[in-house]
Amino acid sequence: MELPRYGRNASSEDVAQALRDAGCVVIEQLVSEELMEQVGSELEPFIHKTPFGLDSFTGEKTKRTGSLIARSNSSHELASHPTVVGSAKDVICQTASSMQIHLTQIIDLGPGAEAQPIHRDQWAWDFFPFPSDWEVEVSTMWALTDFTEENGATRIIPGSHLWEDKLQPTYEETVPAIMSCGSVLLYTGSAYHSGGKNITDDRRTGVNIDYSASFLRQEENQYLACPPEIAATIDSDLAKLIGYSKGSYALGYFGDTQDPMEAIETFR
Numbered sequence: 001m002e003l004p005r006y007g008r009n010a011s012s013e014d015v016a017q018a019l020r021d022a023g024c025v026v027i028e029q030l031v032s033e034e035l036m037e038q039v040g041s042e043l044e045p046f047i048h049k050t051p052f053g054l055d056s057f058t059g060e061k062t063k064r065t066g067s068l069i070a071r072s073n074s075s076h077e078l079a080s081h082p083t084v085v086g087s088a089k090d091v092i093c094q095t096a097s098s099m100q101i102h103l104t105q106i107i108d109l110g111p112g113a114e115a116q117p118i119h120r121d122q123w124a125w126d127f128f129p130f131p132s133d134w135e136v137e138v139s140t141m142w143a144l145t146d147f148t149e150e151n152g153a154t155r156i157i158p159g160s161h162l163w164e165d166k167l168q169p170t171y172e173e174t175v176p177a178i179m180s181c182g183s184v185l186l187y188t189g190s191a192y193h194s195g196g197k198n199i200t201d202d203r204r205t206g207v208n209i210d211y212s213a214s215f216l217r218q219e220e221n222q223y224l225a226c227p228p229e230i231a232a233t234i235d236s237d238l239a240k241l242i243g244y245s246k247g248s249y250a251l252g253y254f255g256d257t258q259d260p261m262e263a264i265e266t267f268r
């Protein structure tokens, strides 16, 4: 199966359908290179200070820089892009009643970075065996640099979202998500994929923003990454999306069953 590709005018329904059919899809040049450059320049000081990963999964020549919502105003446009949020919601809310941001992270593969082990992102939840017709997560990787096979473009197996769980596919079964700056790869938490191998002298930088069913614990703790006094300065819909809203009936309340947005209002 080929990796489906759409242009920037794709509807969120088309993108959601591609996610259901193939488990992954690229939208070419969904945002401008200027926006990506702005995101990069806001985050570069933080990337610079980020240590390399400690193992083959986090990558010994890879930097992972988080807290994007608090650290980069320009990243908000990516996190709340209507085509992305609309399609992720379409897929996740087939089974869940609401969706949240799960993590925000720059993934910067340095020269010589090895390929990451192939995995499903939904294994983050302790390898819980989700029913095969549930999609609890949609991940996105925005290209901040061009993504090439040589610099370690994300490797993905279209159609593998329907495969058995806990498999160990080979590198040869994956295809590189080659895409230019401003494009985005979306994939379900059930799609087998990995970071590629960077054999160039340049960095491969992507903006990884994931969405998940709001009944699941977020991988990046949004209330520490973006505490109420900072959340008060951002758009209300984005604040709700990172977790300042109740999931399902009462998940995430505080005090006397108050809505999390009330915690923000005191700082406005």
Ligand SMILES: O=C(O)CCC(=O)C(=O)O
Residues within 6 Å of the ligand: 107, 116, 121, 141, 152, 153, 154, 155, 193, 194, 195, 196, 206
């Ligand atoms: O760096 C990449 O292209 C993918 C990274 C990834 O899949 C992960 O960290 O879960």
Ligand SMILES: [Fe+2]
Residues within 6 Å of the ligand: 119, 120, 121, 193, 194
């Ligand atoms: Fe992953």
